[in-house]
Amino acid sequence: MQQPRRKRRGRRAPNSLTRIPVRLNALLGIVILMLVILGVQLLNLQVRQAGKFTAEVSSKAKSIQKENVQRGNIYDSTGKVMVDNKGSQAITYQKPKSITNAQMYKVANEVGKYLKVDTDQLADTNYAMYYIQDDKRAQKVGRHINNLAADGTDAQVRQLTQYLKNHQDDFPLTDAEKNNAMIYQKMGDAYALSTVYLKTNDVSAEEIANIGERQSKMPGVKVGLYYTREYPSGDAMTSIIGAVSTSKSGLPESQVNSLLTKGYDRDDSVGTSYLEQYYESALRGTKRTVSVGTDNRTGKTSSKVIQAGQAGSNLTLTVNAKFQEDLQKILEEKIPGGLTEGGYAIMINPKTGGLYGMAGVYRDNKTGKITSDALGNINRAQVVGSVVKPAMITTAMMNNVITPTNSAVNDVPIQISGTAVKSSWFNQNGSVPLTAETALEASSNSYVMQLMLKMGGLNYYPNMTLGNLDPSVWSKMRNGFARFGLGVPTGIDLPGEVTGIKGKTDASHSGNALDESFGQYDTFTPIQLAQYAATIANGGYRVQPHVVESISNRQKDSNVEHLQTTIPTQVLGTVGWTDAQRKVIYDGMDRVVHGSGPHVTGSQLKGIKPSVSAKTGTAETFTDGQETFSSTGISFAKDHDVALAIVVPGISNKAQDSVANTISVAIWEAYWRDVANAGEN
Incomplete structure (x- = not known):
């Protein structure tokens, strides 16, 4: 049976919009919204922020x-x-922020047309880098290399430059090209926006004119x-x-x-x-x-x-140039010959630490040639001998083994069991009664050796041993010396200062404690002796030596100096002695020069006016395997702000071992003449 045919409802003709899927409509809407936002942003950039970006563009230039x-x-x-x-x-050349090797090569070749430079320092690497900036030359080199890396890569550059460095004779540069390569090298040494010199000496007027006229073709190059x-x-x-x-x-x-x-x-x-x-x-x-x-x-x-x-x-x-010149000349003219290794002298203001002069000469004892060596005062240390005795006697007083009123000790030869006799220069086999003052006057080795033994808990007797010597005696002596500036940094305003060498102090070196007591073991520098002399002269304050008095600047378009800094006096420490202890040292050092005893050691200085107090020294040394001597001395003028230290090492003639006294006389005369005005008293 046939189904009845149903009547269809009528449908409208489809609209074109209704045929677009909903999701596509949404996407289209998003696109339209983004275009609107972009338009607003463009308007903002072009109108509202135009000034900002114009400035940024300008800044990049x-x-x-x-x-x-x-x-x-x-x-x-x-x-x-x-x-x-x-x-x-x-x-000069200032390297731009960004420049390629090829661009720098072009500039170097342009500059090289008008500027001739010294090519002695052209490096192999820069010769090679310059050579391969020319493409034809780079290809020529590349034909000799197996498995050459791709063009323009770092690997290829390394291969080319290495080959060139090993085969320079096969790829020579003309003199003009070497000139350009050297300019290229100098340019390459600069980093972005830094300035280097292309040529500093003998720049001709023609070179200046040619460079000045063509700076537009040589970016970064200018006359300076x-x-x-x-x-x-x-x-x-x-x-x-x-x-x-x-x-x-x-x-x-x-x-x-x-x-x-x-x-x-x-x-x-x-x-x-x-x-x-x-x-x-x-x-x-x-x-x-x-x-x-x-x-x-x-x-x-x-x-x-x-x-x-x-x-x-x-x-x-602080240095007086005329005095410095005379000081140098005195040393050059008066140091002995033979094996003498030089001479060093420093004149210092004891209150401020300022140096009036610091001179030195080094002598080649094989050729006799003398060269200036002022810095030997801070970087050459020597054994200095008896000049240390004021510090040693002070240390003994401060350790209570003697007192200013009870310092009597007999000078006798010192015989330690199993060792050679050690004695004073004036007493080889007798007994001479001394006090601290007369021990300084005569420069008694025996006196200070016996003080060392007392500080170490022993009293001297012939053929004694040192097995029971208290090892703390080493630190007592060295700490006592350091209070005056011996064996420690002085703090001078020059780099390169050394502090000397301290010898061993174990039990096997106990005998060297005797040597230490009279300056025959540890080594000291002339600047340490100068600080030592200044410390005694100023009453016991260890001041830092310096050669700069002040720092100042000159304002633009003005000849007036504006003081920035005056170097202040720096007190590094004090001796810590009493007035009575200090008087012992002052009286003893005065007797070294003006004493009336039979063994005065500094009488050569007696004629110096104004008068000085001093301590002389002689140290036994070895130079080139031969026995030699160092002649030393410290001195100061009471009531005047000046002290002197001098060292002459390596003297081969014993008769000249007091040459420091002779030199000191000449130096004092020069100081009064050049610095303090003649006739001051």
Whole structure:
């Protein structure tokens, strides 16, 4: 049976929108919304933030340039110029923020057309790097290398440069190309926005004109100034002043990384020794900083000073240049020949620690050649002999083995069982009664050796042993010496000071404690003797020696010096003696020069006016396997702020072992003449 046919309801014709799936409608809506947001953001960037981005674009056309300033001058105590700066025109290069080797190669070749430089320091690596910047030459080298890496890779560059370094004769550069390669090397030594010197010496007017006219073709290259140190008063003090690096030598290799972090460029000048190094932070100054901008539309450049810069501060020394010159000359003329190894002398202000002069000569005892060696005063230590006796007697008093009113000891030869006899120079086999004052006058070895034994818990008797010597006697002696500055750092404002050598103190070296008591064991430097003399002269205060009196700067466009710092007196410690103990030492040192006894050791100094007190010394040494002597001395003028220390090591003629006295007389005469005015009394 057929089903009845149902009547269909009528349907509307389908609309085009109704045919789009719902999900597509949603996606379309999101797209429209994002376009609206993007349009709003574009409007914001182009209208509201246009100024900000214009400034950013402008800033990318700017670079920061740093210009060197003059290093500070150095003056002597009278204001005489010891170190100055000589400015000369130079060609500089400031490396852009971003530059390729190929671009730098192009600039170097352009500069090389007009600038001739010294090529002696052209490095093999830079020769190779320069060579392969030319594609044809790089391909020529590449033909000789098996398995050459892909073009432009670091591996390929390494292969090419290594091959070139090993086969330079097969790929030579012309003289002109070597010149360009050296310029390329100097440019490569710079880092972004740092400045290096392409040429500092003998830059001709023609070179300056040619570079100046073509700077648009040599980005980063310009004409500048280069300063070198000069010494208008001669070289008498150069070994104290020290040296400064040059653009050729560059920053010291051992300090290059630390200096770069402090803002130095690789070929900046920097103090490399002594005063120039110690006071580098003051002498260097602050570079002038300039922002140089280029308008991207017009190509015009403009500059703005960010930091004006400040020339380095000036140093005024405590040293008198005329006295320093005479001091040096006295040593050169009066030290003996033979095996003598030199002579060293220091004149110091006992109250402030300022040095009036510090001279030294080193003598090659094989050739007799003499060279300036002022720094030997701080880095050469010697056994100094009997000059230590005032410190030894003070130490004995402070350890209560003698007193200012009870210091009597008989000088006798010292015979320790199983050892050679040790005696004083004036008494080989008898007995001479002494006090602390007369022991200093006669320079008795026996007296101080017996004080050492008492400090070690023993009393002397012939053929005794030292098995029961208290080992603390070593620390007692050394601590006593250190109170005066012997065997410890003096703190002088120069790098490189040494403190000397301390000998062994175990039981097998007990006998050396006898030697220590009269300066025949540990070694001391002349600067330590100077601090020692100053400590005695000023009443017992150990002051830090220094050669710089003050630091000052000169304001721009002004000749007026503005004092920044006066080096203050630094007291490092005190002796701790009583007035009565100090008087014993003063009286004894006065007797060394002016005493009336039969064994006065410093009578040569008696004619010095104003009068001085002193302690002389002779130490037995060995030089080149032969017995020699060191002649030493300390002296000071009472009621005057001056003390002297002198050391002459390696004297081969025993008859000349008091030469320090002869030299001291000449030095005192020079001091009164040059520093303190003739006839002062």
